[in-house]
Amino acid sequence: MARINLLPWREEKRRERQRQFMSSLLLTAILGVVLVFFAGFVFDQKISHQQSRNEMVQREIKALEIRIKRIEELERTRARLISRKQVIERLQASRSTTVELMDKLAKTIPVGVTLTTIQQQGKNLALIGTSQSNARVSAYLRQLEKNDLFLSPQLDYVRTASNPVTATEPYQFSIKVQLRPPKSADEEDGFDDPDGQGGTA
Numbered sequence: 001m002a003r004i005n006l007l008p009w010r011e012e013k014r015r016e017r018q019r020q021f022m023s024s025l026l027l028t029a030i031l032g033v034v035l036v037f038f039a040g041f042v043f044d045q046k047i048s049h050q051q052s053r054n055e056m057v058q059r060e061i062k063a064l065e066i067r068i069k070r071i072e073e074l075e076r077t078r079a080r081l082i083s084r085k086q087v088i089e090r091l092q093a094s095r096s097t098t099v100e101l102m103d104k105l106a107k108t109i110p111v112g113v114t115l116t117t118i119q120q121q122g123k124n125l126a127l128i129g130t131s132q133s134n135a136r137v138s139a140y141l142r143q144l145e146k147n148d149l150f151l152s153p154q155l156d157y158v159r160t161a162s163n164p165v166t167a168t169e170p171y172q173f174s175i176k177v178q179l180r181p182p183k184s185a186d187e188e189d190g191f192d193d194p195d196g197q198g199g200t201a
Contacts, residue, residue, distance in 0.1 A: 101179070104147055104149050104150075105118070105127075107147075108146075108147055108150075109143075110136060110139045110140055110143060111136075112131055112132035112133070113130075113131045113136050113140050113169075114130050114165075115127055115128070115129040116128055116130060116165070117129070123178050123179045125176070125177050126156075126174060126176050127174070127175040127176075127177065128172075128173070128174045128175075129172075130161060130164065130169035130171060130172055130173070131158070131173055132169050132171070133171065134171065136171075137158050137171070137173045137175075140175070141155060144175070149180050150177045150179065151179070152177065153175055153176070153177040154175065154176050155175055156175060157173065157174050158171055158174075159171065159173075
């Protein structure tokens with residue numbers, strides 16, 4: 001005798017598929033939550049690591065800024081010291097130039113010429129005096145041209161004095177000349193020679 005299944009097998013099969021679908025959906029949801037949590041943990045770790053690196057970079061930047069400020073202060077101090085050194089060198093050079101000027105002026109004055117006034121304004125020098133003749137003034141100009149301290153001597157005027165100081169020197173003259181720039185301490189010591197031989201063979 002044949003058996004006939006009267007139970008609603010289609011309904012049972014549909015419920016079985018629904019259970020499988022719900023199980024798959026639940027498993028997928030759990031897996032998604034786990035993946036999201038894991039991804040968030042990884043990103044949090046990366047963000048934390050980057051923040052620590054940023055903090056370290058900021059500390060290094062602050063340390064470098066402090067060093068840069070110290071270097072700038074040292075540069076300003078160095079510039080002030082160099083400026084003071086240059087002022088001292090100029091004063092020393094001008095002092096030696098004054099002594100040299102008086103010495104060479106005395107050596108260049110020929111017989112028959114007397115200086116009455118010496119006026120200096122920077123590198124420009126005005127020599128005013130009396131002379132026995134125009135030839136004596138010309139000789140004085142030649143003496144100045146031969147001296148390395150005086151540059152470009154020019155005769156301003158030579159004329160008969162209205163009130164001569166002495167009868168032997170009836171002419172009055174004025175000569176303008178430029179002074180050679182004072183040598184620096186390195187040049188005086190011979191350090192201006194690029195070969196370091198001081199100009200000797």
